[in-house]
Structure formats: C-alpha cells, structure tokens
Amino acid sequence: MYADAARGDVDAVLAAHHPKAVWELPPSAPFGGVLMGTGPLGEYTASLFTQLGGGLRSELDEVHAASDRVFVTGWFLLGERRIRFADLWQLRDGQVRRRVLATDTATGFVELSGL
Amino acid sequence: MSDVVALVERLYAHLEAREGAEVLELLHPDITWIAPDVLPFGGAHRGREAAAAALAQITELVFDWGTNVHEVVPFGEHLAVAIGLHPTATTEGLVVDVPFIAEWRVEEGRVIRFEEQLDTLLLLRATGRSARS
Numbered sequence: 694m695y696a697d698a699a700r701g702d703v704d705a706v707l708a709a710h711h712p713k714a715v716w717e718l719p720p721s722a723p724f725g726g727v728l729m730g731t732g733p734l735g736e737y738t739a740s741l742f743t744q745l746g747g748g749l750r751s752e753l754d755e756v757h758a759a760s761d762r763v764f765v766t767g768w769f770l771l772g773e774r775r776i777r778f779a780d781l782w783q784l785r786d787g788q789v790r791r792r793v794l795a796t797d798t799a800t801g802f803v804e805l806s807g808l
Numbered sequence: 809m810s811d812v813v814a815l816v817e818r819l820y821a822h823l824e825a826r827e828g829a830e831v832l833e834l835l836h837p838d839i840t841w842i843a844p845d846v847l848p849f850g851g852a853h854r855g856r857e858a859a860a861a862a863l864a865q866i867t868e869l870v871f872d873w874g875t876n877v878h879e880v881v882p883f884g885e886h887l888a889v890a891i892g893l894h895p896t897a898t899t900e901g902l903v904v905d906v907p908f909i910a911e912w913r914v915e916e917g918r919v920i921r922f923e924e925q926l927d928t929l930l931l932l933r934a935t936g937r938s939a940r941s
Contacts, residue, residue, distance in 0.1 A: 719907060719927035757883040764881070764889050766911065766923075777844065779909040779925040781881065781889055793891050795909035795925035799846045799932055799939045 694789075695767075701748030703739045707731050711788040721798040745771065751778075761785060769801060776801035810882040816890055816912045819919065820877050826867075832860055836918035844928050846939040859922075870896060870935055876905075888912045894926065899936040906931045 697705035710731050718725045723744065724737050742748050752775070753767040765780040778796035782789055809817075815834065822830040835841075841859035843850045849865040866873055877892040890912065893905040906927050913921040932939055 717907070719930065721927050721929035721933075725927075757887060759881070759883040762881050762883070762889075764883055764887075764911075766925075777925060779889075779911065779923075781891060781909055793907075793909060795891075795907060795927065797844045797846060797925065798927050798929035800844070800928065 695751050695753060695765075698738075698742075699748050699750045701742040703735055703742065706738055707735050709789050710734065711785070711790050714789050715791045717791070717793045719794065719796060719798050722794075722796065722801075725798075769796065771801055774801060810885070810888075811917075812885060812888045812912070812914050813880045813882050815914055815917070815919070816880050816888045817877070819912075820875055820890070823863075824875055828860065828863070831863070832856055834918055835859055836915055836920040839919055840921045842921075842923040844925065846928050847931065848937055848940055850940055870931075873897075886914050888914070894931075896931060896934050898934040904930060904934045906934070 694706055694709055712731050713729065714731065714734065716728045716734055718728065720726055723741060728734050728737055750770040751767050752770060753765060755766050757764045761784050763782040763784065765782070767778060769776040769778055776797050778794060781793045783791040819831060819834050822834070835856045837856050839856055839859050841853040841862050843862065845851055849862050853859050853862040874895040875892060876895065877890050880888050880890045882888050890910040891908070893907055895903050896906050897903055908924055908926040910922065910924040912919055
C-alpha cells in the first residue's frame with residue numbers, strides 16, 4: 694500500500710480495504726479526523742495525492758505483524774522534509790478494517806493543513 | 809494478558825498517578841526515550857535519568873497532560889504498541905484530545921525503548937508553544 698501511495702494509485706490503495714474501513718488520522722493533518730468507507734477514503738486520498746504532486750512517498754523503518762494487526766514506522770518524504778510516522782493497521786479476511794495514523798504534523802503538514 | 813502488555817499498562821497507571829519513582833523503576837537503565845524533535849521536550853533521551861528529565865519537562869511545559877489509553881497491542885514478547893489520547897489543557901482553559909501512538913520495547917522486564925508519535929501541531933497550538941527548530 695505504501696508503494697501504491699508513492700505511485701499515487703488511489704484504486705490500488707483502496708483495493709486492500711473493506712468497504713466500511715475506518716481511518717483515524719491526526720486532526721491537524723489535511724482533512725484530518727475520522728474517515729469511514731472507501732468513498733470518503735478515496736476522495737481524501739485522491740485530494741492528498743494531488744496536493745502532494747502525484748503521490749505520497751514514504752520510507753519504511755520497521756514492519757511488525759501479529760494476529761490481525763500490522764504496525765509500521767517510517768518517514769513520509771515531502772520534498773526535502775522527512776516526517777516521522779507510526780501506523781497501526783487492523784485487518785480481517787485480508788482487508789483493512791481500521792487504520793490509526795500518528796505523525797509529526799508540525800513538521801509535515803502546516804502548509805497543507807491551511808492553518 | 810502478555811507480560812509486555814501488563815508492563816505497559818502498569819506504566820501508564822503510574823504515569824497517570826504521577827508516581828515518578830514507580831515509573832523509573834520500570835525503565836531499563838539504558839532506555840532510549842524518543843519524542844518528536846519539534847516539541848520542547850523532543851529528541852532522543854538516553855538513560856533513565858534523561859528519560860526522567862524529559863518526563864519532568866512535559867509536566868513543566870504542558871499545564872495539564874493526561875493519558876487515556878484505548879488499547880495496548882502486543883507484537884511478540886518484547887514490543888507493545890499503545891494507542892489513545894492525551895487530554896491536554898489549552899491556554900484558553902479548554903481541553904483538547906491529542907491522539908498518539910506509542911511504541912514500547914521491553915528487555916529484561918523493563919522498558920528499553922519508548923517512542924511516541926502524536927499530532928504535534930495540535931499539541932503546540934493548544935499549549936501556545938512554538939515548534940523547536
């Protein structure tokens with residue numbers, strides 16, 4: 694999914710999600726808050742990729758899996774900036790049901806947030 | 809409940825109760841305590857004393873800081889990930905919930921590494937602080 698996001702491939706990102714998947718994003722991130730369903734997730738992702746010039750590149754640091762969870766740490770790459778993030782994914786039957794993302798919004802998203 | 813989850817839950821209980829000595833007891837002497845660089849208490853703090861100083865800084869810089877842990881998820885015997893909210897008093901006297909994900913690594917029954925990611929912009933704005941450059 695991170696590779697799909699780097700390419701700006703919204704459909705590929707969404708293909709891994711349950712239709713009622715939930716993303717819990719930092720409130721200060723662009724369009725931050727809680728998003729539910731692949732419709733809103735698709736709109737959000739497409740808009741974010743557009744603002745970022747085509748996709749969201751990242752460099753993964755660690756990936757841990759246990760039971761139905763996957764924990765990922767790494768860096769979002771925005772131009773010259775490296776923004777630390779932690780992602781906790783919950784899956785069922787091979788589909789994403791829930792994502793909780795925490796990231797350093799003060800470093801990464803001040804301009805995009807419009808604040 | 810796994811040992812690592814029990815340890816992390818005990819730590820949060822002591823943190824919430826402001827029981828500093830009990831918190832320190834659960835930290836490995838060689839702990840690395842990491843907070844986002846932009847925060848006043850950010851950076852990598854190495855050793856138990858440095859971690860204690862970072863914790864004291866949080867209390868000093870953030871007027872009222874709590875932790876509501878929603879879930880602690882184990883990843884094997886040595887890693888647990890906690891998600892939740894830090895209720896934080898704003899300069900206007902309101903309270904905002906700052907979401908966080910915290911990574912706890914345990915060695916020899918004590919925390920050897922802690923790293924927390926949180927909505928730094930929300931926290932800085934709430935507390936009237938500037939990002940550390």
